């Protein structure tokens with residue numbers, strides 16, 4: 001089939017769905033939606049439509065990035081603009097069917113906004129966040145059915161491949177080079193240059209690998225793209241393969257992403273079915289096949305040499321570079337390995353041109369950056385902003401700020417080994433080089449926001465505990481250096497740290513950074529190095545005063561009932577305590593027996609908000625000496 | 639094969655093109671410590687992190703992974719080099735049974751040799767000992783394997799797969815990484831063909847010949 005026919009058919013199908021005269025319901029069933037109950041909502045919608053004999057189309061779509069408001073559904077009813085609803089429950093879904101699909105009340109109280117300009121209600125693009133966002137990679141995510149290749153094609157998909165196949169491979173590489181695209185897997189290596197090296201490398205056959213391991217806790221950008229727009233990754237891979245001369249490709253998806261695995265598998269079959277993948281693609285003479293490989297569940301398997309070892313069936317353990325995979329990778333052959341986002345932007349660059357792409361972003365970091373916002377931020381979810389957007393605009397503009405009126409403290413950027421940026425640097429432009437200069441790294445797009453209730457020492461300990469456990473164990477520096485660093489951090493959070501430990505911690509962090517074999521060890525110290533340089537006072541408070549300023553480290557805090565706030569006749573806290581550490585003291589004021597208390601914190605939540613009598617204190621010495629226990633005082637009285 | 643000339647610690651050294659700096663130095667009589675390097679193995683294992691050197695224009699690198707080049711200027715004893723290899727060395731000892739007197743490798747141990755050549759202490763106290771207490775495998779008639787002495791250089795794994803019966807490999811990860819047999823079977827039941835090459839390459843006393851066993855051909 002020639003591409004025009006494929007495209008025309010796809011457009012007919014897409015337009016048919018949009019202009020069918022029937023109501024169209026889109027429901028986000030990516031992992032984020034499912035976690036919030038989207039499958040139950042879907043079931044309810046389908047059941048009610050069936051029971052009431054309503055003729056409507058229901059289409060499952062991917063993630064729109066508004067993960068905080070999942071489950072999301074969009075309803076396009078003839079005569080109304082398409083409207084997006086958030087926080088949808090089974091109950092709201094019923095109401096929408098009853099009142100909007102059957103009746104004509106669009107239930108605007110549940111709406112986040114319209115999806116198109118209209119007279120009736122503001123669009124979601126009028127939300128403040130869209131002043132900062134620019135959606136290119138995420139443009140189709142949540143708006144098309146990821147399991148229907150026609151939706152992709154009708155929205156511009158695969159025309160870049162057609163265009164690329166009419167170019168020479170050198171022209172494709174030159175275009176990518178001129179666009180200024182840098183790899184989105186973490187290091188920001190210039191993609192065009194990598195293409196060129198792989199193209200020139202000797203050895204046949206060449207391989208291409210799409211790195212979808214995404215092992216960083218708190219990151220879900222690649223998952224969202226694989227689940228919501230898998231064809232864009234396949235098209236990008238095929239163009240890249242054409243450019244470097246690879247005949248066989250692998251998509252390496254972490255096994256913990258079963259839905260992504262399923263959707264990519266399905267998407268591969270659809271692309272093959274239309275001749276967009278496989279032998280003699282679109283009659284061009286170019287052949288390229290893709291195989292899906294499920295990852296082996298280790299963070300280090302995202303590192304390219306370990307990933308290759310794992311595809312070869314070996315231990316997922318890195319080896320020294322050079323040789324870089326581009327010259328000697330899978331089975332010793334030249335192998336192009338790129339991140340999901342790097343590959344899925346390629347079709348846009350080919351379609352719209354290198355100049356268009358390089359007009360977005362900063363001088364040295366072109367294009368947009370996709371972030372997974374998580375932690376203490378109102379709008380958790382995905383955000384896509386031009387490179388160079390300030391931290392402030394991302395956190396407050398896109399993310400909506402910190403919930404509960406709390407104070408922003410730091411952001412952990414670039415995954416478990418990216419490092420922390422302090423609240424004092426809100427205007428730092430978020431791009432590869434500015435971040436590196438600040439001692440952190442872009443990573444692949446995880447951004448976890450911390451507020452005043454987070455302890456920086458504990459945060460560093462937590463991340464080091466992760467990298468320490470994820471160390472493959474091969475090289476001395478990482479295997480044992482991270483362990484020794486963790487020992488010191490545990491001492492400090494346990495109130496057993498010594499001031500001289502900080503010197504050793506710093507020394508070790510530098511040596512592990514400079515002396516490890518692979519990127520895991522080389523970056524694992526970043527959280528320690530950045531927290532030591534930006535939050536040294538917190539370390540010192542733990543060590544010198546035995547005080548945890550954020551009131552987090554269990555060994556350094558005590559729960560205390562303020563006598564003047566305690567209501568006396570209420571005994572909610574007494575009942576909540578599972579170790580019977582709370583008793584009524586003089587005049588009925590409740591008292592916590594510090595020796596019995598296991599610091600579970602349940603009493604704090606149980607104390608009615610109008611009293612708020614229970615507080616956390618640090619250091620332990622702030623707790624006034626305990627009054628006499630009732631038994632003893634009774635004895636004395638008697 | 640063509641030759642290149644490089645300078646190591648001020649001394650001009652000739653080396654085969656394609657050779658790694660580590661071997662060029664050792665051949666030229668300049669000492670660089672290492673535990674895991676196997677000449678000719680590609681890619682190098684590069685795990686022990688002891689063979690650091692500083693190369694002009696390149697910075698700190700492991701010499702086992704760096705290929706010689708004409709005019710290359712290498713230093714093996716800069717403060718940075720010394721600091722990194724001391725840290726790596728002491729880290730290794732922090733997770734190692736350092737009761738040398740009871741070790742079959744005593745007197746013929748690379749750790750001891752490195753310590754005496756570089757003036758490092760075998761009883762380091764910078765790092766807290768990381769507990770290690772694996773059972774010793776004495777099931778094999780000819781060799782013993784004591785994982786508590788193993789420094790994970792990987793030489794036995796390499797040689798067992800290269801020349802032996804391929805029964806040794808790494809298992810687990812991070813701090814729990816060990817060299818072991820399939821399913822952790824005792825060596826005697828592992829399918830080992832007793833080539834004894836592992837004992838010959840072990841730089842420490844982890845895999846050692848039992849007393850009265852004659853070493854294999856070099």
Ligand SMILES: Cc1cc2nc3c(=O)[nH]c(=O)nc-3n(C[C@H](O)[C@H](O)[C@H](O)COP(=O)(O)O)c2cc1C
Pocket residue numbers: 182183184185186187188189191211212213214215216299300301302303304305337338339340342343444518519520
């Ligand atoms: C410990 C570690 C984990 C990594 N995990 C990933 C990952 O999950 N996804 C990814 O694309 N790159 C990851 N990388 C980076 C890859 O090694 C590699 O640089 C990247 O896939 C290259 O693609 P790019 O040029 O498109 O950035 C990781 C690197 C390290 C050191």
